[in-house]
Amino acid sequence: MIITTTHYMLLSAALFTLGIIGVMTRRNVIIILMSIELMLNAVNINFIAFSHQLQNVVGQVFAVFVIVVAAAEAAVGLGIILAFYRNKETVNIDEMGLMRW
Amino acid sequence: MxxxxxxxxxxxxxxxxxxxxxxxxxxxxxxxxxxxDFLCVAALYVMLQAPFLAVIQVMVYAGGIVVLYLFVVMLVNLKRPPEAHSDPRRLGRLGVAMAAAVLVEFAAIFALGWAKPASAGGALSPNNVEQIGRALYTDYLIPFEVASVLLLVAMIGAIVLAKREL
Structure with a gap:
């Protein structure tokens, strides 16, 4: 029983799919943002698994950048949710048609 | 084993x-x-010889981002919680599409062959903070600085968005 990069890729694919299912099925914007964090984590697992497989540190460097973008996205996204909730008293994404074309 | x-x-x-x-x-x-979930992913990073990323995962994700989420969940005090989507036809179609996507993903991974286990004596040392630091400050200096600007913009943006009036 040797764990190869393929095992990590399968785990990452499954976690990414869980994130997509969360985005598609839930109507609460906060949970949708959390599902996006799950997907970013799946990407990070892939990056680091390949960094381990190829014995190259660049994968880990890009994982750091992914974490930076995730932090920025969480801060701005939650700020938007707070501002929206203050105006409309809802976090249901079906009622957020303000900027819909 | x-x-x-x-x-x-x-x-x-x-x-x-x-x-x-x-x-x-x-x-x-x-x-x-x-x-x-984030803590388990950090454990996985330790198994993949990425202890620095594991520490960053615990500090930034489990310590920072999740606290942000908790604050917002507590601030957004919902009297009527938003329900899951109740359109069964849409959920059925979505389920078929998701199952197909997962099948394609797994088939692609299986078809492209099973990777050989990584060689032990590679260029990646188990304690690779120095290697990450050198890569960040030489080859990836410009992306690193852009990332710092992105964090500054996100910080200012979050303050402006969440403040009641400036």
């Missing part, structure tokens, strides 16, 4: 907590399951 056992335990915990995150009724429970 021990590595395989650890991997399967971690994978089961990650997928289980991930499923709980997207199915939990209460948003607070969802956030707490998310913390557990």
């Amino acid at each position: 021990a590595e395989a056992v650890a991997f399967y335990i971690c994978a089961a915990l990650i997928l289980g907590f991930g499923a709980l995150v997207i199915t939990a009724k209460s948003t607070v429970h969802s956030v707490l399951y998310l913390v557990a």
